[in-house]
Amino acid sequence: MAAWMPDAYGDTAAGQSSEQILEELRRHRQALHRIPELDFDLPRTIEYVRHHLDGLCCEVFEPCRSCVCAYFDAGRDSTVAVRADMDALPIVERSCAPARSETPGHMHACGHDAHMAMALTFASVVDRAIACAHGGLETGCAETHAAGEREAESLSGERPVLESNVLFIFQPAEETTGGAKTVCESGVFERFGVNAIFGFHVWPDLPAGTVASRPGALFARSSETHIDIKGASAHIATTYGVPDERTHDAMLAAARFVEGARSLMMRLGEREYCIAKFGLLRAGAVCNAVAGEAHIEGSLRVYSDQMFDAARDGVRSCLEDACASTGCTYEVSFASGYPPVINDRALFDRARMAVPHMVELDTPSLTAEDFSFYQQRIAGLFMLLGVGSCPACPAGASSSLHADDLYFDEEPLLAGVDTYCRLFGLGPIA
Template sequence: MLPVAAHRRALHQIPELDDRLPETCAYVRAVLEPLGCRITTPIPGSLCAFFDAEKPETTAFRADMDALPVTEATGVPYASVHPGRMHACGHDGHTALALGLAEYAAARLSQLPRNVLFLFQPAEETTGGAERLCATGILDELHVTRIFGLHLWPGLAQGQVFSRPGPLMARSSEVTVTVTGRSVHLSRAAEGLDALAAGAEYLRRAYAAADALPPEEPRVLRFGRMVSGTVRNAVSGKTVLEGSLRTYREETHILCRERLESLGRELERETGCALEVRLSQGYPAVWNHEGLYETLRRCLGPEAPVPLDVPVLAAEDFSFYQKRVPGVFFFLGVGDTPELHAPEFSFNDEAVLPAGLDFLKKLLMME
C-alpha cells in the first residue's frame, strides 16, 4: 500500500484531458482491484468503486481525474511526461486522496456505518463529467444519500480544511457575443456597419449593467477576449466577445442573462449590426446542504472544517451531484503556492495529503 503522496506523484506524471484518460484509469483500477470492491465504468473516462457494507444507505466521495492543456514549469522530479499537459488544478491530489480512502475503507468494511461509493470522474475542467455521471442513475441505483468532495486551494492554511453552509462556489456560464456588421474601406466608412464600435459599446454597457446590481449579490461579468476586423483601414465587419458570468443565486443569473440579451437587441436597433448573445449552460452553484453541514459540524466538533466567511467566484461541477443528493464540498489548504491552473502550481503533498486523508476518514466513519 503506497502513501497517498506516492499515488499523487505517479498520477502527476501522466496527466490526461477531458474524458480520454486511459493511463489514469489504468492506474486507478490497478489500485482498486485488490480491494474487493465492485468497479464499473458508467461513462467514458470514469471508474466507480462500490464497497458493499450491507447497509441500506450509501455515502459517496467524488474525485476528478482530468488535467489541463498546460505546459508544466514546476521543475519537480515527477513532472508530467506528457508535453503540453499538466495536473495544474490538483486533480491528481484529489484522485490520490480517494484512492487512499478506498484502501482505508476496504480494511474496515464491517465497521462502515454506510456503504461507500467512490466516483472517479472525467471532464470536470471541460464538459461537466459529473452531470453525465449523474444521468446514468448510479446515485439512485446504489442508494446514495449524501456525497462529499474537496478541492486543493492555494492561499488557505496548509493541511487545514475549510467550508461553509450554503453557497461555496459560483454558478457559471460562458458568454459569447457575436456582432456582424458590414465591412467597407475607411474612405467610405459611412456606408459600413461598424462591428468593432458596436462590440465596444456592448462591452461598456454590459459592465455597467453588472456593476449596477445590488452589492449584496456577489457576481462577476468580465470579457477576456475580443477579436475584430481584418485590417486597420477597413471598418470591421465582425466582432466576437468571449467572457464569463459568475453568480450564486439562480435568480441573479437569470436577471443577468436577460439583461445581456436585451442589450444585444438594443444595440441592433441603434447600430444596424446583428448581435447574437449566447450563454452556455455552465455549472450550477456549489451550494452546501445546510442540514448535512450542520450534522458533520456537530459530529466532528473541534475537527470540523474552518468556516469560510464568504464564498468564492470559481466554479465546479460537483454542483451537479448536489442537485441530486445532499452534498458538502470542502477546500483543502495548500498554503502559499502559485495559483491553480498556473504552469508553476505545486504543493507540499507529504504535508497536505495526509492531513486531507485524515479528515476524509472522519467523514467516512461519521454516523
C-alpha cells in the same frame, strides 16, 4: 503492468500512522501527476486507478464512459459517496514538481491528481477498516482480510467502524463538459442507495492543511457566453463625419458592449455576488477598414436563477444599446453551464460536529464546479483543502489554480484523508 506504475502498493489501512498514510499519498499523487490526460480520454489514468482498486475488497465497475467506481459494502443500510475528478488541463507545465508531466502540453494544473490521491488512499483505509470489523475472507481479498484479523486481535477495546457503505466515484471531464452529469444519468446512485456525497478541491489561497466550507452557496453557476456582432466593412476614410449609428462599426459596438456590461455587473453586484467578464474579442481584418464583424466570448457567474435571469437580460440590453448606437446587429448564446454548488445545510452541520476544526467561510467563490450536478440528485458537501505554498519551491513560492507553475507538497493532503475518516466514523488519523 505499465512502466509508470509502481510494482506494488504499501499496506496502508486503518490504524496506520500519518507517516505511512502520507507515504501512500505521495506515491499516488506523484504517479498521477506524471500522466495528465484530458476530458474523457483517460486511458492511463483509468488504468492506474483500477490497478489500485482491483487489489481491494470492493466491486469495481465503470457505470458510464471513462468513469471508475468502487463500492465497499460495510453491511450498512445507507451508502455515502466520495468523489474525485481525473482529468487535467491543456497547459505546458513549468512547475517545480519532482515528477513533472510526461505528456507534452498537458498538466494537472487544477489539483485533480491530489483529489485522486486522497480518494485512493482513503479507499485503502476503508478496505482495512472493513477487514478489521468483519475479519471475513472474501475471494481475492484473503491477504487483506487476514491482515485485518491480525490487527483486530492486537487491539484492545472497541474499534471504530464505518457508519455507512462507501461508493468511490472517479469521474472524467470536470474541466470541459461536466462529466458529473453523465455519472448522475448512469443510475449509479439509485443502484447503491446513495444518500449523500462528499468532495474536495485543493485551494492554494488557504493555509496548508486548512479544511473549509460553508452551508448554502459555495461556488457559482457558470454560463459561457458567445456573441457575434455584424456590421459593414468600409475604408476608414469614408467614415469621416459619419454619425456613429451609421458607421456599422462592429469593433466600436463590441467596445461599447464590454464597457456597458462592466457597468451592468457593478449595479447587479450590489444585490448579490455575480460577474460577467469577457476574455476574448476579435474584430476586423486590416488596420484601415472599419470592422465588419466582431466576436466576443466570456463567462457569466451567479448563484441564483433569479440573478441569472437578471444578468442575462442585462447582457442582452447592453448588446441592444451598443448595436443600436452603431447600426449593427447581434446574436448571443448562453451555454447551460454548471449549476451552482449549494452545500446541504444539514450535512454541513453534521460535518462540523465530526470535523470541529473545519473553517466556515464567510463568502462564496465565483468559481464553477461540476460537483453541483451531484447535489441536484442527493445531499452533497463540497469542501476546500488549503495547500498553501510549496516548501520545495524557491522561497516557498505559491501559485494559483490553472497556472502552469502550480505545485504543492503532499503533506496537506493528510488533512483531507483525516477529514474523510472523521466523516465516515473512523475517527482522526493517528
